[in-house]
Structure formats: structure tokens, C-alpha cells
Amino acid sequence: MSLRGNLASLGRRFSLYLIVLHALLFGLAVLLLRERPLFFLGAEALILASLVLGIGLSRRALEPLGYTARFRDLLQEQNYAARLLPGSGSELQELAALFNSLLSSLHQERLKLGEQQGFLDRLLEATPSAVIVLDFDGKISLMNACAQSLLALDAAPGKPLRAWLTGEARCLGEAGSAAQARSLALLAALDALPAGESRLFSDPDGRRYRGQRGQFFDRGFARHFLLIDELTEELENSERATYEKLVRVLGHEVNNTVAATGSVLDSLLYYRSQLTERDGEDFGTAINAVKRRNARLGEFIERFTRIVKMPAPELRPASLQAIAEDILWLYREPCRSRGIALGWEVCEEIAALPLDSQLLEQALLNIVKNAMEAVEESMRDSGQASGYVRLALRREGGGARLSIADSGGRLGLVPPGQLFAPFFSTKKEGQGIGLLFVREVLTRHGFPYRLAVAPDGATRFDIWLPAAA
Known part of the structure; x- marks a missing residue:
């Protein structure tokens, strides 16, 4: 039975109690009718006045409980924008003001939470990171657009990550396709990721990602979430900058050494005529071999230098x-x-x-x-x-x-x-x-x-x- 029904039943029982009690008093007063009629009339008037006053006081006593029942109904309906009308008495007006103040505070908190939730939803959709939120049982409760695009999971909410690894659920796209292989590889890496850790891993196409598993508390219990960031372009740019610096330094040092060594080797060939024919031939063969090796070293570093100095495409x-x-x-x-x-x-x-x-x-x-x-x-x-x-x-x-x-x-x-x-x-x-x-x-x-x-x-x-x- 609802609280309103309980209050109505309590009011009826209290009114019935007053009526029965005053009926008994009325019956006792009838005994005075023959001996003292005037006293009987006065007693009956007092009993009737007491009954009317008792019923009125009981209603006034139960009226705050009625306000409490209406306040409870508004809380259950989450209708925090409604307000209670003040009663006639100062006590009821004070009680209604207190309940209305509580409703106003709840309404403001609800608006603030709604605005924050809306901001978080827009932030999750706009972030370039893939975000997966798990419930208390480790099942997916939320995926942003980036995560859905990256993993392409079919009907993901309510399923654990291992559901796709064991074949209980399927990825979108053709079976055996590169997209499905990438999704399964990423899911396996994410499912094995311990809480509080961040790791780098790759998909079958060689694209590199950073996965992180964190946790937050919801109603006193821990829930996990996963973040996946693709680092392919970032790492490639870092690698490119590193080997460009390396190749430029090597190119400068090697080219200077090759040029100086080639000049010295050419000068040494002038001394071949001063040697015997047999020694001169061996000397020339050795110098030419060193020159060829020197030239190949220059060509080797030049090939890397051409990549570093590659001009912008002329489209x-x-x-x-x-x-x-x-x-x-x-x-x-x-x-x-x-x-x-x-x-x-x-x-x-x-x-x-x-x-x-x-x-x-x-x-x-x-x-x-x-x-x-x-x-x-x-x-x-x-x-x-x-x-x-x-x-x-x-x-x-x-x-x-x-x-x-x-x-x-x-x-x-x-x-x-x-x-x-x-x-x-x-x-x-x-x-x-x-x-x-x-x-x-x-x-x-x-x-x-x-x-x-x-x-x-x-x-x-x-x-x-x-x-x-």
C-alpha cells in the first residue's frame, strides 16, 4: 500500500476511535437525563465540542504527513521542478518551505549533472582517442564513435571483450578481412591489459597503438575503462626526425672523409711508377679496390641522403x-x-x-x-x-x-x-x-x-x- 493510502487509513482509524470514544461518553451522559437534565445537556454539548475539536486536531496533526507523502511522490517521479503549496498554519508553511528548498537544491544539482553529462558525452565523441567503459561485471557499457570505428564491434553493449575472441560475438565486415583481423588483435591486447597499466602494441598491418586500462568508482565500486590512441603517425614523425638528423650527420662526416680519402688515393697512384712492375701492379690493384669501396660508401650514404632531402611532390x-x-x-x-x-x-x-x-x-x-x-x-x-x-x-x-x-x-x-x-x-x-x-x-x-x-x-x-x- 502507498504512503498516501496508509495516511488515509490512519486518519479513518483515528476518526473512528474518536467517534467510538465520544459515543461511549454520550451513552454515560444519558444516565443523567432523568436526575439532572440541565447537567446532561451541558455534558452532551461538551462531548460534541470535544469530538469536533478532536477530529479537527487529528486532521491538522496528519496534514504534515500528507506533505511528506507528496514530497516522497515527487522524489520518486524525479519531478524536482514542482513545488508544494504552503498550508494555512505557520508550521505547515515552514515545512513546505523546507521541502521546496530541498526540491530546488535537487533541481539545481540535476541541471548541473545534466550539463556535465552533456559535456562529457560531447567530449567523448570529439576526442580522437578510442574510449571503452566497462560495467561492474566487465561488460561494455559505453563506446565512443572513435572506438566503434576502430574496432567495428557488432552490438557491443552488454558483452565482455572476450566474447569476440571466443566467437560468441562477431566484428562487422567480412569474415577473415584485414579489418576483422585488426579488431581481434586489438581486442586480445586490450583484454590482457592489467588495470592501471599502459602498453604499446601493433595490429597485423603494423600500425601502432597505446592502450591504457584505468578505473573509477561508481557508487563505491570500481569500474574499468580503456583508452586506445593510435601512435603510428606520431611515432613515424619522431622516427623520421631522428633518422634525418642521423643521416645528415653521417652524410656530412662520410662525404668529407670519402672526398679526402679519394684525393689521397689518387695521389698515391703517382707513386706506382716508382715501384717494380710486379709491386706496382699489386699496389695499383689495392688502391683501386680501396677507391671502389670508398665510392660505394659514398653511394650508400647518398641514397639515404636523397630520402632526407626528398623535395615536396609537384602534383x-x-x-x-x-x-x-x-x-x-x-x-x-x-x-x-x-x-x-x-x-x-x-x-x-x-x-x-x-x-x-x-x-x-x-x-x-x-x-x-x-x-x-x-x-x-x-x-x-x-x-x-x-x-x-x-x-x-x-x-x-x-x-x-x-x-x-x-x-x-x-x-x-x-x-x-x-x-x-x-x-x-x-x-x-x-x-x-x-x-x-x-x-x-x-x-x-x-x-x-x-x-x-x-x-x-x-x-x-x-x-x-x-x-x-
């Missing part, structure tokens, strides 16, 4: 198909002689794009050359007689995607974070320049890219191109 409309066709014609005969099939898998017509054709051609040459060498090495190791390098140009969304796939399959043992790292190479005599140059060219053009293992096991380099203006 002009150019046909990507024509650039790729030139590269195919250039490498067609070397590939044929090695048993490597080189050509288009599919080539859809796309409009001319604003790009620096010379820089992009050099980047594509590096990619195709790396693919050829990977296929050749794979054929040599496995004893196979053939392999392939295939180019595909497809429209995708509002732009296009250029893919260069090869059957080499040499990326399986390479950590994703090292693919584009400066000075890192999987080749025995590699210098880590090719992919570094490719990354710089694509980054300066603003073309997203990915080097990863395709579902069929091939190595595939994808470049996403914007729509033609």
Missing part, C-alpha cells in the same frame, strides 16, 4: 595506368627470364590524378622490384619453377586501389612493426632504403597504404588513391 594530373604500364614493360623481360609471370590481374579505367609522376614511379619500381626478388628467392628455396607478380587497379568507394601482389610469401616471419622501420631489411645485403623511400613518397602524397599477407597467402601491397578532382 600534376597524371595517368596511373600509364606509369604502371611503363614499369611492366621495363621488368617484363627480366621476369620472363626468371620464370615469373608479370602483368595485370585487372585494370579498370580511372581518371588522371594529381601526383608527382617521377616520385611515384620510383616508389612503384621499388615495390615491384622487391616483389620480383621475393618471388625469385622463394622459387630458389622451394624449388618451384614459376611464380607471379600481379598488379590490380580497381575502383573502390569514391577512389581507387592499386594492389601489387606476389607469390613470394616472405612476410610471415617479419614483425609488422618493422616492415617500414628505417634501416631494417629482410635481404642479406639489404640496406633498409627501398621501403623507407616508398613510405616517404606515399606519406607525402597522402595516400594510405598497407603491406600485409593476403587471405590466399600472397604478399600484397595496397595503395588507396583519392577520387579525381
Whole structure:
């Protein structure tokens, strides 16, 4: 029964009690009717007045409880903007003023909390960090737009992170796709993250992230939240600045040393005629060997210096198909002689794009050359007689995607974070320049890219191109 019902029942019981009590007194007063009629009339008048006064006082006594009941109803309805009307007495007016003051304070606190919640909601949606808030049971209760875009989880609220790892829930997108593999890799790293710790981890595409698990208290109990920040661009810029400084210092010192050493070696050759014929020949051979090594050292550092001093792209409309066709014609005969099939898998017509054709051609040459060498090495190791390098140009969304796939399959043992790292190479005599140059060219053009293992096991380099203006 509600509080209002209890108060009404209490009022009825109290009124019934007064009526029964005064009825008994009235019955006793009737005994005086014959002996003292005037006294009887006076007693009956007093009893009637007492009944009326008792009922009135009981109503006044119960009226504050009625205010309390109305105040309780307003609290249950969370209707803090309503106000209680003051009663006729000073006590009721004071009580109503007290309740109204409490309602006003609650209303102001509610407005303040609403404004703060609105600000936090807008802040979560605007922040570039992915934010996931968990409930008391470790299930997702809130994800901002960045987290949903990064992880692409289907119907995430109410599910723990491990639901996707055990197959109880699925990620959005095609099964086995790169986006799904990235989501599962990030979820596994986040689920294993201890409370209060921050760690760096990578996805299968080599993009790097910082994950942090923190906690806050809600109604006295701890709840966890996760923050994920992508650091790929920040770390690449830091790496670029570091190796630019390193290469500039090395280039300055090496070039000075190479120039001085070359001059000294040329001067030493004048003394060859002063030696015997046999000694002079050995002397000249040794000096020329040192000169060649000296020149190769200069060329080595010059290749790194060209990356550091790479000019800004001069963007002009150019046909990507024509650039790729030139590269195919250039490498067609070397590939044929090695048993490597080189050509288009599919080539859809796309409009001319604003790009620096010379820089992009050099980047594509590096990619195709790396693919050829990977296929050749794979054929040599496995004893196979053939392999392939295939180019595909497809429209995708509002732009296009250029893919260069090869059957080499040499990326399986390479950590994703090292693919584009400066000075890192999987080749025995590699210098880590090719992919570094490719990354710089694509980054300066603003073309997203990915080097990863395709579902069929091939190595595939994808470049996403914007729509033609």
C-alpha cells in the first residue's frame, strides 16, 4: 500500500476511535437525563465540542504527513521542478518551505549533472582517442564513435571483450578481412591489459597503438575503462626526425672523409711508377679496390641522403595506368627470364590524378622490384619453377586501389612493426632504403597504404588513391 493510502487509513482509524470514544461518553451522559437534565445537556454539548475539536486536531496533526507523502511522490517521479503549496498554519508553511528548498537544491544539482553529462558525452565523441567503459561485471557499457570505428564491434553493449575472441560475438565486415583481423588483435591486447597499466602494441598491418586500462568508482565500486590512441603517425614523425638528423650527420662526416680519402688515393697512384712492375701492379690493384669501396660508401650514404632531402611532390594530373604500364614493360623481360609471370590481374579505367609522376614511379619500381626478388628467392628455396607478380587497379568507394601482389610469401616471419622501420631489411645485403623511400613518397602524397599477407597467402601491397578532382 502507498504512503498516501496508509495516511488515509490512519486518519479513518483515528476518526473512528474518536467517534467510538465520544459515543461511549454520550451513552454515560444519558444516565443523567432523568436526575439532572440541565447537567446532561451541558455534558452532551461538551462531548460534541470535544469530538469536533478532536477530529479537527487529528486532521491538522496528519496534514504534515500528507506533505511528506507528496514530497516522497515527487522524489520518486524525479519531478524536482514542482513545488508544494504552503498550508494555512505557520508550521505547515515552514515545512513546505523546507521541502521546496530541498526540491530546488535537487533541481539545481540535476541541471548541473545534466550539463556535465552533456559535456562529457560531447567530449567523448570529439576526442580522437578510442574510449571503452566497462560495467561492474566487465561488460561494455559505453563506446565512443572513435572506438566503434576502430574496432567495428557488432552490438557491443552488454558483452565482455572476450566474447569476440571466443566467437560468441562477431566484428562487422567480412569474415577473415584485414579489418576483422585488426579488431581481434586489438581486442586480445586490450583484454590482457592489467588495470592501471599502459602498453604499446601493433595490429597485423603494423600500425601502432597505446592502450591504457584505468578505473573509477561508481557508487563505491570500481569500474574499468580503456583508452586506445593510435601512435603510428606520431611515432613515424619522431622516427623520421631522428633518422634525418642521423643521416645528415653521417652524410656530412662520410662525404668529407670519402672526398679526402679519394684525393689521397689518387695521389698515391703517382707513386706506382716508382715501384717494380710486379709491386706496382699489386699496389695499383689495392688502391683501386680501396677507391671502389670508398665510392660505394659514398653511394650508400647518398641514397639515404636523397630520402632526407626528398623535395615536396609537384602534383600534376597524371595517368596511373600509364606509369604502371611503363614499369611492366621495363621488368617484363627480366621476369620472363626468371620464370615469373608479370602483368595485370585487372585494370579498370580511372581518371588522371594529381601526383608527382617521377616520385611515384620510383616508389612503384621499388615495390615491384622487391616483389620480383621475393618471388625469385622463394622459387630458389622451394624449388618451384614459376611464380607471379600481379598488379590490380580497381575502383573502390569514391577512389581507387592499386594492389601489387606476389607469390613470394616472405612476410610471415617479419614483425609488422618493422616492415617500414628505417634501416631494417629482410635481404642479406639489404640496406633498409627501398621501403623507407616508398613510405616517404606515399606519406607525402597522402595516400594510405598497407603491406600485409593476403587471405590466399600472397604478399600484397595496397595503395588507396583519392577520387579525381
